Amino acid sequence: MLDANRLRVLVEIAHAGSIAAAAQRLSFTPPALSQQLTKLEREVGCALVERGRTGATLTEAGLVLLDHGERVLGQLRDAEAAVRAVAGEPPGRLSLGAFASAGKVLLPATLAAFGSEHPHVRLSLSDIEPPGGYDLVTSGDLDLLITHRYPGAPLPRTRGLHRERILVDPLMVVAPTGHPIADRDPTLADLAEEEWICGAPGIHNRVTLDDAAAAAGVRLNVTYETRDYEVALALIEAGVGVALIPRSILGAARGGGWVGRPLQGASPAREIFAVHRGRVTDPVPAMVATLRRTAARALDYSGGAPGGDGAFHR
Numbered sequence: 237m238l239d240a241n242r243l244r245v246l247v248e249i250a251h252a253g254s255i256a257a258a259a260q261r262l263s264f265t266p267p268a269l270s271q272q273l274t275k276l277e278r279e280v281g282c283a284l285v286e287r288g289r290t291g292a293t294l295t296e297a298g299l300v301l302l303d304h305g306e307r308v309l310g311q312l313r314d315a316e317a318a319v320r321a322v323a324g325e326p327p328g329r330l331s332l333g334a335f336a337s338a339g340k341v342l343l344p345a346t347l348a349a350f351g352s353e354h355p356h357v358r359l360s361l362s363d364i365e366p367p368g369g370y371d372l373v374t375s376g377d378l379d380l381l382i383t384h385r386y387p388g389a390p391l392p393r394t395r396g397l398h399r400e401r402i403l404v405d406p407l408m409v410v411a412p413t414g415h416p417i418a419d420r421d422p423t424l425a426d427l428a429e430e431e432w433i434c435g436a437p438g439i440h441n442r443v444t445l446d447d448a449a450a451a452a453g454v455r456l457n458v459t460y461e462t463r464d465y466e467v468a469l470a471l472i473e474a475g476v477g478v479a480l481i482p483r484s485i486l487g488a489a490r491g492g493g494w495v496g497r498p499l500q501g502a503s504p505a506r507e508i509f510a511v512h513r514g515r516v517t518d519p520v521p522a523m524v525a526t527l528r529r530t531a532a533r534a535l536d537y538s539g540g541a542p543g544g545d546g547a548f549h550r
Contacts, residue, residue: 240312242276243305245269246284246294247375250302254291306375307396310513313376317517327518330357333364333372334382337465338508341484342382342403346530350523357519366440367392373511379520381511382527386440387504388447396514400524403508403531407444408486408496410469411478421500424452432456433471433479435463444504445480452501469494482506484534 248258249269259269277284284298294302317327334343339361347359364372364381370392372378384405385391391399409427411417417426435442441463449456460477462468466489468479473493482505486496510527512520 238279239276240308242272242279243301244309245272246276246298246302247305247309249273249285249292250294250298251371251375251377255285255287258292302371303395306371310374310376314513314515314517321517326356328356328358329360330380330519330523331360331362331378332380332382332523333362333369333378335365335384336363337482337485338382338384339363341488341534342508342527342530345533346523346527349530350519350526353526354519354522370395370397370511373397373513376513379512380523382508383511384440384506384508386444386506388443389440394511397511398514398516399509399511401507402510402524402528403484403534405482405484405506405508405535406498407441407480407504407506408483409478409499410472410481410486410494410496412472412475413493413495415478415495417478417497418495421497423500424449424454424456424502427478428454428456430457431459431477433460433462433468433477434458436461439463440506441480444506448499448502448504480504487535 245258245262248262249255252258252261255269255273256266258264259266262269264272273285280297280301282297283295284301286293286295321327332343343361347361350357351359362372362378364378364383366383366385367389369378369381369383373381374395374397409417409422411430416422432445434445437446442458445456445458460468460471462471465479465481465485468477468481469485469489469491471477472479473491475493480499481496483496508531510524512524
């Protein structure tokens with residue numbers, strides 16, 4: 237039977253990307269970790285990791301064992317939590333992973349409310365950009381992942397995880413104050429001559445914009461490439477360019493000098509999900525419930541005057 241601690245070594249190498257980084261995370265020396273990996277490879281009878289100057293890459297056999305190893309570690313952690321619950325020990329920690337804009341829009345109010353209601357639970361947070369993080373939930377390194385999916389992007393396989401949508405976040409066309417879109421919802425054809433601000437090719441919001449333009453039969457000029465919505469808003473406030481920006485970002489934005497309108501003839505939106513292991517244990521349900529309450533308020537515009545037709549003016 238395989239040793240669970242050696243399985244964890246393989247999982248950590250895969251997650252960290254190198255033996256040295258995995259050794260640091262596990263408080264091992266790199267030679268000691270390599271010895272554990274070598275013993276695991278002897279047990280299974282084949283190479284699991286290819287060592288290189290730039291890091292460690294799992295072989296085909298290593299990837300197969302990783303898939304099982306992550307689930308084994310997650311189940312062991314669930315088993316430990318279940319036994320502690322039967323013994324009357326309340327859960328004492330909750331680890332979350334979230335993408336950057338969720339950290340600004342959803343998490344401050346969520347963590348504050350949860351901390352007030354569950355002061356005995358120690359919280360931790362990691363920055364994880366989609367589509368990453370699913371493997372960390374499977375292995376139990378994360379209890380809850382907050383992730384997103386933009387139109388045109390596939391959803392990762394859940395591999396037994398539970399994924400629930402907590403927010404549909406419409407993408408708004410945002411332009412400098414005084415732009416003609418202040419008076420009407422624009423089409424992409426109306427904006428074909430504009431200088432656009434968006435992520436680089438392959439980035440989630442760029443895929444969405446390119447797909448929408450192709451569907452509308454127009455070619456758009458992306459002049460300024462950034463995936464950071466705060467940078468995009470700062471450029472727009474300076475009178476530079478237009479962009480598609482999630483409505484929740486606009487609701488949380490400070491400053492002024494822009495107007496946001498829905499896109500006519502299309503309703504692109506990013507979906508925000510909470511992902512956790514199938515056998516949900518406390519305090520995950522309480523955190524998901526708190527997150528849902530925050531998400532329900534995330535599309536409210538505070539600090540300005542939304543137009544009755546859905547427009548945002550700053």
